[in-house]
Amino acid sequence: MKNIGFLSFGHWSDAPGSATRTAQDVLLQSIDLAVAAEELGADGAYFRVHHFAQQLASPFPLLAAVAARTKRIEIGTGVIDMRYENPFYMVEDAGAADLISGGRLQLGISRGSPEQVIEGWRHFGYGPAAGESDADLGRRHGELFFELLAGKGFAKPNPRPMFPNPPGLLRLEPHAPGLRERIWWGSGNDATAIWAARKGMNLQSSTLKADESGEPFHVQQAKQIRAYRAAWAEAGHARTPRVSVSRSIFALMTDRDRQYFGRGDSSDQIGVIDNMRAVFGRSYAAEPEALIEQLRADEGIAEADTLLLTVPNQLGVAYNTHVIEAILRHVAPALGWR
Structure with missing residues (x-):
């Protein structure tokens, strides 16, 4: 069994054929797609965060709006770039969104990916300390955010406050119990x-x-997940961790599907990102029977408990609802995911 959700990068443009021509289009359609996915029985609605781009950026207004329109589906990010974030203010935003959702928030955070501008985080007022890299900055902000979510008091109260304080040191409010166990780190190695x-x-x-290692992407990913789980067990944490992978998967059900995605098999790609040799996983697009066999051989998916389907959000809510439904109805059951 797997949790199956969608991941939207939230692009918009006025290009011909785009159903998301403005930022407002993306935001409103993201809410509508989350509602539709919940009605289909999907488990999660996740959104990517990019700055200085015509894509979704500040996630918490959107997450809160999705929370208010849905009742069951998990709501998350994949990922928030912590180089840009104030961990203290983010704890308040995340706590509010999680309480609105009734404890359904699943926040993916990380160091982030290459951005649209040079050292964009400096425009937000942040930079690495002496001897740090920007990756160190992201991890430092991530660690602080994660610790603050524990809800322990740390701030000395004013002896003459505007309103009465509880005894002891004060914590950030609102506190969302359990949210700390629903924080995910986006890992690239x-x-x-x-x-x-x-x-x-x-x-x-x-x-x-x-x-x-030079091996296929899905093999390297499976090894990464196994190394993660071994480290988790060695650390002695009490709970069972969750692991998600993302894939572009399209079941070719209609002529429109074939027009968009039926161009033959793709394969892993090799590129350079931040001076690092990176392997990019393939996309899947085939008739359901063939797709099932292809996915059965994906070791990374097999190791994960959660699968996020990357959706072409610019094709609109109705088409992306169809994309998700095709996987849930015609592919997932045959693989034992449903």
Whole structure:
């Protein structure tokens, strides 16, 4: 059994054929797609975060709006770039969104990916300390955010406050009990996956990772997940962690599906990202019977408990609802995911 959700990058443009021509289109359609996915029985609605781009950026207004329109589906990110974040303010935003959702928030955070501008996080007022890299900055902000979510008091109260204080040191409010166990670290290599396990965060493994062995992407990803779980067990955490992977998967059910995605098999791609040789996982697009056999051989998916389907959000809510439904109805049951 697997949790199956969607992951939207939230693109918009006025290109011909785009159903999301403005930021407002993306935001409103993201809410509608989450509602539709919940009605289909999907388990999660996740959104990517990019700054300085025509894509979804600040996630918490959207997450709160989705929370208010839905009742069951998990609501999350994949991922928030912590180089840009104030961990203290983010704890308040996340706590509010989680309480609105009734405890359904699943936040993916990470160091982030290359952005649209040079050192964009500096425009937000943040930068690495002496001797740090920007990756260190992201991990430092992530660790602080994760610790603050524990809800322990740390701030000395004013002796003459506007309103009465509870006894002792004060914590950030609103506090969302249980949210700390629903934080995921987006990892691009084996070392950061092991680091996340030791810290007690869940793992989000995306559609690319550092090419650390030359093996196919899904094989390297499966090894990363196994290393993460071994590190988790060694750390002695009490609960069972969760692991997600992301894939572009399209069941070719209609002529429109074939027009968009029926261009033959894809394969892993090799590229360079931040001076790192990276392997990018393939996309899947085939008739359901063939698709089932292809996915059965994907070791990364087999190791994960959660699968996020990346959706072409610019094709609109109705088409993306069809994409999700095709996987849930015609592919997932045959693989034992449903």
